[in-house]
Amino acid sequence: MNIIKTLMVGAFSMTALTMAAAEVQQNGNKVMVKPDGGQAKVICLEVMNDNIIRVRATSESALPVKKPSLMIVPQIAPAKKNYTISEDEQSVIVKAKNVTAVVNKATGAIVFFDATGKQLLKEAKDGKKFQNFTVPEREYGVRNIGGVTEEMKHGLTWQMLFDSPSDEAFYGLGQHQSEEFNMKGKNEDLFQYNTKVSIPFVLSNKNYGILWDSYSYCRFGNPNDYLQLNRAFKLYDRRGKEGHLTGTYVDKNGKKVVRDEDSIYYEYACPPTSEIANKTDNGGLKNLPKGFNLQGATVTYEGFIEPECCGRCAKAGKNEKQLYQFILYYAGYIKVYIDGKEVVPERWRTAWNPNSYKFSTELTKGKKAQLRIEWQPDGGDSYCGLRVSQPRNKTEREQLSIWSEMARDMDYYFIAGQNFDDVISGYRTLTGKASLYPKWVLGFWQSRERYQSSQDIEDNLAEFRRRHIPIDNIVQDWNYWNLPDWGAHDFEASRYPNPQAMLDSVHAMHGRFMISVWPKFYDTTEHYKELDEKGWMYRQAVKDDIHDWLGFRGSMYDAYDEGARKLFWKQMDDHLYSKFNKNGVPGIDAWWMDASEPNVRDCTPMWYRKALCGPTALGTSTEYFNAYSTVNADAIYNGQRSVWKGKANEPRVFLLTRSGFAGEQRYSTATWSGDIGTRWEDMRAQMTAGLNYSMSGVPFWGMDQGGFCVENRYVAAQKLFNETGEENEDLKEWRELQARWNQFGAFIPLFRSHGQWPTREIWNIAPDNHPAYKSFVYYDQLRYRLMPYMYSMAAWAHFKDYTLMRALVMDFNGDKEVENIGNQWMFGPALMACPVGYYKARNRSVYFPKQCGWYDFYTGEHYDGGQHLVVDAPYEKIPVFVREGAIIPFGPAMEWCDEKPAELINLYVYEGQDGSFQLYEDEGTNYNYEKGKYATIEIAYNDADKTVSFGKRNGAFKGMLKNRRFNVVLVKKDQPRDLNLDNPEGKMVQYSGKAVSVKL
Structure with missing residues (x-):
């Protein structure tokens, strides 16, 4: 029953609706309320679209007039017919198609409702709190040109507080490392740091989300200091x-x-x-x-x-x-x-x-x-x-509390939806569509800290090819430059005598080359001097004579300045990108943007971090503390695209960054979880970290498979093995840890091995007869077989706002059991991955959501939903299950992502429910998809009559297969069958682009 009392009022411009003492003014899709009481003197609600209402509030007499956003892209105001703004004696009612906000005139408190009138969120008593904030002088930092204006020094500290029912759960907030999943009743400080990524977006299992437009240090939960x-x-x-x-x-x-x-x-x-x-x-x-x-x-x-x-x-x-x-x-x-x-x-x-x-x-x-x-x-x-x-007491702990240290006003977007995907789609509507990443990004990447020479790069990629282990990308980590020249972007000549030849060699082996570029410059480099001359370097570290771990002095550039961003890219372009663009083919395929928090110095108090990375061109680093990685990503994304403006066959940009913030998906940017440790608890922490990050709206995430920082015992064990061939207990654990981590990595968006010594190429971890080696090769090969499945998901992320790594609560919301499960998830619509996070574990508990039945991925054995079971988890495999109604397209065996076309797709279909899948294909590396040059095939399974239907192919692109085969394999509850990707028995369908059906 709809509980909202609505009095219709026609749309008009700046007409006062003053039936009560509170002042109410409407201007198009906005309404300004000056309530009788409460700390907020002015509250503005703005209808953004059918699902989103923006709320701004301040304790000042007026809202800021000019307030550009670093996270929100330009929005189109909704048509007048799609919303109403009305009032009665007690309330102002702002109603969009699928969400309504009701503002109490006396207090300014807001309640949100869905399309049916069901309450979604209610502001608590005194739910808006403000304090005037002045930036401490010690946090200003120093700049070469300019300073801190009076306007920059002042802002508001605010807290918004909402009541939350006991059955509510919260997710998102970015990537954090305490193995916490459901954040209800928990506290999280939101700032950027190595291994910590903070995004001001929280989702509820009640199918709404809140995105707040603040770049400062924030807190979820308890607003007070520890x-x-x-x-x-x-x-x-x-x-x-x-x-x-x-x-x-x-x-x-x-x-x-x-x-x-x-x-x-x-x-x-x-x-x-x-x-x-x-x-x-x-x-x-x-x-x-x-x-x-x-x-x-x-x-x-x-x-x-x-x-x-x-x-x-x-x-x-x-x-x-x-x-x-x-x-x-x-x-x-x-x-x-x-x-x-x-x-x-x-x-x-x-x-x-x-x-x-x-x-x-x-x-x-x-x-x-x-x-x-x-x-x-x-x-x-x-x-x-x-x-x-x-x-705090239980009620206080379980409220939805968000605190921001410094902003111009309180500014948030309430996003309603039918499910988590709707809410995330609202987030991307506001912050920008995810780019369609290059196809090769979904393949395997090999990295280490670090390859020392071009010979290292070429030899290791060649060894993958010699062993026929699939790989697409090899990564050059830091210090390929001459030691004192950090920021020069030049290869050190004695170790990289001919960079162009190295890049040609990588491409001749069908590899891709990613290179690490930092926003950091030693103050002796010409690039530092060029930036500093224009006032575009953070100078506190140089003033304080801070030397890094290599003994040199430098700092970061101010990416908040548009001119600085353009010069930063120009330096990269002159020394790396266009310099090695041979015959219209770039030598550098992707960028690894390290230390993009920005990390001027490790392990410093919060106030000194702010002093080191500011003030920015836009204001103090207190106010602009968390958004650096987004503006830095802007520099590279738009910089590379500017090189190709008007040219054909433009290669897609791809960035990997150690930090992340709202909106980075629009810059073709993915995040990895930083320099994590190499222990079992670190691996388990990546599961919850990756799930919450994915639910924070940025669809591509990865990690250093195997961990980055290595315990001395593992280092010693590897050295002993190299000297004597002895596999002691520590080496056994190391190899099993690497095996389990690689199994985990096969079922997340980015599949990348990286870390400090011992080196992480699989033959350096274990010999080829070892189960750790065999396990890696199996899952690497499986990953490439799944390329049609994964690349379709990557396209959905762009076209449909899809999320690839999916917490169970996303697909099975309503099943209370899934709300706290952070160690198993859906990888796409079909596969439920259940990694093993403990040493010597050979089984694990798995929950099977009740909404459907499940099949063992490897054997086809069927399990009923709605139960917990302990399942086998042998050394070489982790439990993976497939939901009823799933359709999984498997492509050919390949050693790189585009080695051969998927002329034959083994299409596995799992009975028990109806199912569907949209197969997406394009040229894989360029931006022609933006021009509509791609193709989709809708595939549907009807469980009642056991029929699979292939729709008419929509669209076309250069190099498209006009004719192909689908071998349709039905997996039945009462007829288990092992996964066979070479020659499974099924029904062959000849497909030429016309609709066709097959009865199984």
């Missing part, structure tokens, strides 16, 4: 003395230091001694025992924590339990125990790239709980920190 332990608890040492914990440090020679610890706050390298650094207490590593060598040491922090009985906590009652949400920062090996329970099993991270991990535990107010942290630092600059979120 607290040091001494601000949240009474502390007691290991003997029960009040006031502090006990820290015990024992170095590798047995030297012991025991001291009091009033907090565990050893998280950051100290900023250098400078005018800006001296304006704050840096804390961090300088507080560790002076003169103590952490290398090889063991550290224990122990004692008791007692929740204080004050503030909001006191209302819970002295004997009641309260949930405490902790965040742990660490490098080295670490474990955490509370009351003897291991709340953080052993984790590890390399010293130069620390990690964070969140965990929660219930504590009783007024009762001591024993805390013990066991830490083995990994090098002299290791990190350890433990903080806790200000406790």
